[in-house]
Amino acid sequence: MRIAIDAMGGDHAPGLIVQGALDAAKEWPDTEIVLVGQEAVITSLLQGQAPSNLSIQHADEVIGPDDEPVRAVRRKKNSSMVAAGALVRDGQVDAMLSAGNTGALMAAGLLIVGRLPGIERPALAPMLPTMDDVGFLSLDLGANMDARPEHLLQYAVMGSIYRRKVHGMERPRVGLLNVGTEAGKGNELTKAAYELLEQSPIHFIGNVEARDVLARSCDVLVCDGFGGNIMLKAMEGTAGALFGEIKSAFTHSWLTKLAAAIMLPRLRTLKNKMDYTQYGGAPLLGLNGLVLKCHGSSDAVAIKSAVRQARIAIQGKLTESIAVEINGK
Amino acid sequence: MRIAIDAMGGDHAPGLIVQGALDAAKEWPDTEIVLVGQEAVITSLLQGQAPSNLSIQHADEVIGPDDEPVRAVRRKKNSSMVAAGALVRDGQVDAMLSAGNTGALMAAGLLIVGRLPGIERPALAPMLPTMDDVGFLSLDLGANMDARPEHLLQYAVMGSIYRRKVHGMERPRVGLLNVGTEAGKGNELTKAAYELLEQSPIHFIGNVEARDVLARSCDVLVCDGFGGNIMLKAMEGTAGALFGEIKSAFTHSWLTKLAAAIMLPRLRTLKNKMDYTQYGGAPLLGLNGLVLKCHGSSDAVAIKSAVRQARIAIQGKLTESIAVEINGK
Numbered sequence: 012m013r014i015a016i017d018a019m020g021g022d023h024a025p026g027l028i029v030q031g032a033l034d035a036a037k038e039w040p041d042t043e044i045v046l047v048g049q050e051a052v053i054t055s056l057l058q059g060q061a062p063s064n065l066s067i068q069h070a071d072e073v074i075g076p077d078d079e080p081v082r083a084v085r086r087k088k089n090s091s092m093v094a095a096g097a098l099v100r101d102g103q104v105d106a107m108l109s110a111g112n113t114g115a116l117m118a119a120g121l122l123i124v125g126r127l128p129g130i131e132r133p134a135l136a137p138m139l140p141t142m143d144d145v146g147f148l149s150l151d152l153g154a155n156m157d158a159r160p161e162h163l164l165q166y167a168v169m170g171s172i173y174r175r176k177v178h179g180m181e182r183p184r185v186g187l188l189n190v191g192t193e194a195g196k197g198n199e200l201t202k203a204a205y206e207l208l209e210q211s212p213i214h215f216i217g218n219v220e221a222r223d224v225l226a227r228s229c230d231v232l233v234c235d236g237f238g239g240n241i242m243l244k245a246m247e248g249t250a251g252a253l254f255g256e257i258k259s260a261f262t263h264s265w266l267t268k269l270a271a272a273i274m275l276p277r278l279r280t281l282k283n284k285m286d287y288t289q290y291g292g293a294p295l296l297g298l299n300g301l302v303l304k305c306h307g308s309s310d311a312v313a314i315k316s317a318v319r320q321a322r323i324a325i326q327g328k329l330t331e332s333i334a335v336e337i338n339g340k
Numbered sequence: 341m342r343i344a345i346d347a348m349g350g351d352h353a354p355g356l357i358v359q360g361a362l363d364a365a366k367e368w369p370d371t372e373i374v375l376v377g378q379e380a381v382i383t384s385l386l387q388g389q390a391p392s393n394l395s396i397q398h399a400d401e402v403i404g405p406d407d408e409p410v411r412a413v414r415r416k417k418n419s420s421m422v423a424a425g426a427l428v429r430d431g432q433v434d435a436m437l438s439a440g441n442t443g444a445l446m447a448a449g450l451l452i453v454g455r456l457p458g459i460e461r462p463a464l465a466p467m468l469p470t471m472d473d474v475g476f477l478s479l480d481l482g483a484n485m486d487a488r489p490e491h492l493l494q495y496a497v498m499g500s501i502y503r504r505k506v507h508g509m510e511r512p513r514v515g516l517l518n519v520g521t522e523a524g525k526g527n528e529l530t531k532a533a534y535e536l537l538e539q540s541p542i543h544f545i546g547n548v549e550a551r552d553v554l555a556r557s558c559d560v561l562v563c564d565g566f567g568g569n570i571m572l573k574a575m576e577g578t579a580g581a582l583f584g585e586i587k588s589a590f591t592h593s594w595l596t597k598l599a600a601a602i603m604l605p606r607l608r609t610l611k612n613k614m615d616y617t618q619y620g621g622a623p624l625l626g627l628n629g630l631v632l633k634c635h636g637s638s639d640a641v642a643i644k645s646a647v648r649q650a651r652i653a654i655q656g657k658l659t660e661s662i663a664v665e666i667n668g669k
Contacts, residue, residue, distance in 0.1 A: 142581050156519065156527035190485065190569040198485035198566040221570045222577030237527040238570050240519040241550045245574035248551030252471050253582055253610065260606040267606070270599035277589040277596070281582065 012041070012325045013104040014318055018048030019073040019091040020111020022307050025049075028110060029056040031314025036065040038315065042322060045104055048073075048091040070094035076307070080114030084122055092116060096123035099300035106301035106321040108292055110309040117154045120295045120302045127330070129337040132162045133297035135236075135304065136170055138290035139243065141227040146290045148174055148183075149224075149232040149239055154295065158235035160203035163187070164211060169296040169333050170231035171213045176327030177294075177320065186219030186229030188238055193218070200235060208233070221245070250285040254278075292317040294324070301330055341370070341654045342433040343647055347377030348402040348420040349440020351636050354378070357439060358385040360643025365394040367644065371651060374433055377402075377420040399423035405636070409443030413451055421445060425452035428629035435630035435650040437621055439638040446483050449624045449631045456659070458666040461491045462626035464565075464633065465499055467619035468572065470556040475619045477503055477512075478553075478561040478568055483624065487564035489532035492516070493540060498625040498662050499560035500542045505656030506623075506649065515548030515558030517567055522547070529564060537562070550574070579614040583607075621646040623653070630659055 016032045018025045025048055036044045043064045046053050050069040057065075072090035074083045084093055095107040096119040107124075109116050113135075120133055134151035141147060150166045151158065158166075167185045174183040187205055189197045194205060196218055208215040219228050221242045234242070257278065261271035283289065291313075292303035301324055305317045324330075345361045347354045354377055365373045372393045375382050379398040386394075401419040403412045413422055424436040425448040436453075438445050446464060455462055465479035479495045480487065487495075496514045503512040516534055518526045523534060525547055537544040548557050550571045563571070586607065590600035612618065620642075621632035630653055634646045653659075 142585060153519070188570065190482070190566060190573075198564075201566075220577075221574035222580065224574075225577055225581040235527075237519060237530075238567060241517065241567050241570050242574045244519075245550035245553075245571045246578045248549075248554055249575045249578040249614075250582060251551065252554040253579060253614075256471060256610050256613070257586075257607075260603065260610065263606065266602050270602040273595050273599040274589065274603075277592065278586075281585050281589065284585070285578075285582075 012322065013043040013045060014321050015045040015047050015068070015095040015098045015104040015107040016314065017091045017095045017107065017109035017111055018046045018053050020109045021305065021309050022110070023310055024110065025052055025056060027309070027311045028314055029053055031309070031311035031318070033057065033060060033065065034311055034315045035318035036062050039318070039322065040064055042318070044318070045098065047095040047098070068094060068098070074112050074115045076112050078112055078115060080112060080118040083112070083115045084118040092119050093123055096120065096302070099124045099302065105325045106303065108303040108305055108314070108317045108321060110305040110307055110314070113153070113304055116302065116304050117295060120298045124302055125299045127297055127299050127334050127337065129334070130165060130297035132158065132165070133295050134166045134169065135293055136173060136296050137287060137293035139224065140285055140287045140290065142225050142284060143227055144284060145227055147224065147227055147230055147232055149234065149243070150296065151234065151236045152239045152243060152293070153236045156236045158200065160200060160207050163200070163204040163233050163235065164207045165297065165337065167208055167211065167213050167215070167231065167233045168336055170233065172332050172336055173294060173296060173329060174230055176329045176332060177324050180230060182214045183230035184216045185213050185231045185233060186216055188221065188232055188234035188242065189218035190220070191218060192220060204233070254282055288313070291320050296333065299330070301325065341651065342372040342374060343650050344374040344376050344397070344424040344427045344433040344436040345643065346420045346424045346436065346438035346440055347375045347382050349438045350634065350638050352639055353439065354381055354385060356638070356640045357643055358382055360638070360640035360647070362386065362389060362394065363640055363644045364647035365391050368647070368651065369393055371647070373647070374427065376424040376427070397423060397427070403441050403444045405441050407441055407444060409441060409447040410451070412441070412444045413447040421448050422452055425449065425631070428453045428631065434654045435632065437632040437634055437643070437646045437650060439634040439636055439643070442482070442633055445631065445633050446624060449627045453631055454628045456626055456628050456663050456666065458663070459494060459626035461487065461494070462624050463495045463498065464622055465502060465625050466616060466622035468553065468561070469614055469616045469619065471554050471613060472556055473613060474556055476553065476556055476559055476561055478563065478572070479625065480563065480565045481568045481572060481622070482565045485565045487529065489529060489536050492529070492533035492562050492564065493536040494626065494666065496537055496540065496542050496544070496560065496562045497665055499562065501661050501665055502623060502625060502658060503559055505658045505661060506653050509559060511543045512559035513545045514542050514560045514562060515545055517550065517561055517563035517571065518547035519549070520547060521549060533562070583611055617642070620649050625662065628659070630654065
């Protein structure tokens with residue numbers, strides 16, 4: 012199988028991206044890694060270490076974190092991200108991954124890779140943290156701000172297939188993000204989506220409240236991009252504020268600093284629990300090929316681990332399975 | 341001024357509600373308190389202590405926490421909540437407060453008290469916590485799940501007036517709950533609302549992200565009932581999960597228990613920070629009279645403090661100011 016990696020996207024690009032690609036190529040000799048980006052830069056970073064399953068595809072331009080997504084994808088035709096997307100579109104690779112501009116990657120997915128027939132809205136589907144460190148898949152987390160009930164149904168189907176194919180779950184529990192657990196709760200969107208989900212063959216367990224997701228009340232959480240983003244940022248903000256306060260409480264006196272010394276390893280574990288970047292790359296589901304969004308802060312380990320994730324998805328025929336499921340209805 | 345108190349609603353009704361009403365009547369002799377509920381029960385609780393500014397209005401029925409809101413309000417015409425609402429409607433009291441069924445109180449507000457002319461959707465507007473213990477007003481937090489841009493504009497106007505009149509803020513900063521801070525971010529609703537808010541005379545400071553609200557990034561947060569509920573429950577869930585983990589980390593060994601002993605007072609303070617029930621009752625804004633929702637767990641202190649809040653709102657002519665502002669446009 013062949014996987015393209017956008018060498019130029021991410022906080023640690025190109026250095027640690029190239030390093031992660033190199034590590035992946037060495038770990039999986041059966042996988043051809045194509046590093047897409049500025050050839051001279053990548054070549055000098057590789058220092059002649061590249062194994063035969065690692066190649067470079069030159070692309071001059073770079074889409075930066077502050078570029079306006081759609082415009083960047085339309086104008087920077089020879090950027091590493093767009094070029095990697097074109098490789099997926101043309102069937103030259105089975106998957107691409109990028110730690111670059113999230114909005115631009117979603118635009119590249121839509122405009123360059125293209126949607127699967129039958130899919131109206133691709134969805135960004137990251138794993139979010141749970142207290143038991145297992146996590147849950149949440150979609151859509153921002154590919155589309157507005158959604159119709161049918162879109163939420165498609166998210167549910169795609170999310171279920173992803174968890175089956177990539178995480179080996181037999182019967183992932185799908186929940187609908189809502190303001191109460193009873194049927195009939197919610198806004199017009201979730202009320203209508205509830206009925207569609209109930210009639211669908213997925214394992215729909217009903218409405219799920221934002222306060223219960225950290226307890227892993229479902230395996231796939233379905234939401235529109237707006238609501239999902241509000242939930243995620245409220246979680247991040249609360250965790251950040253509380254850790255900040257705890258830190259300042261611990262530095263109050265020599266006695267509290269003693270307590271801090273005792274508690275530090277445990278609190279660090281707790282902080283890591285909330286870090287959803289630990290859960291790997293987020294697939295953009297519903298595209299005509301596999302596109303994985305790696306966190307902007309990805310280091311070499313994160314890139315290698317995203318390659319592992321892509322390998323499993325390719326082996327499990329994720330994209331083909333989604334196409335069959337969506338069009339089989 | 342006259343304030344009606346639903347004696348039968350809340351986890352600690354009628355005992356602590358009656359106690360709170362009694363305390364308030366003693367504290368403010370210029371305020372007539374009308375306890376609405378089962379007369380025999382209230383009389384026996386008062387034990388002959390009632391000052392002359394405390395009276396009882398008998399109402400047979402009680403709306404319980406599990407009653408379906410609209411049906412309960414329609415059928416239980418002689419419930420304490422509906423009877424208190426009727427007192428507001430008929431101008432016999434200036435305000436009512438209840439710690440009972442939130443949905444039923446919102447229905448009673450709409451169906452019994454009625455909307456102010458020009459207001460399409462009343463909004464539930466609780467204070468939510470901030471790390472500096474000042475808090476921010478957030479609306480709508482669940483009176484209506486769906487909203488149109490014009491509704492969000494009305495929420496902004498009503499919230500601003502409330503903070504001016506009740507909290508004495510000169511120029512409350514109004515933020516729009518959104519997925520990014522830049523103009524142009526968001527779903528169809530927030531994009532359209534942004535433009536309306538920008539053109540309005542309120543002090544609109546732009547989009548606010550859910551991750552920043554605990555840092556008091558605004559004084560009034562405008563959102564639809566669905567998004568606001570998702571935000572609030574995500575905050576509650578995250579804080580609850582983290583405190584749970586911290587507690588278990590502290591009980592791990594005798595050494596961590598020692599650390600716990602040192603840190604306990606500070607962590608308790610932190611936990612209280614997140615408790616939005618500390619911030620008083622939530623007004624239902626946009627009604628033809630003042631209706632205050634007290635938290636279900638309200639004790640006598642909370643009831644007395646809600647009476648204080650109602651007194652300030654009445655003295656500041658909150659309802660009249662909203663009517664003028666909405667219809668002056």
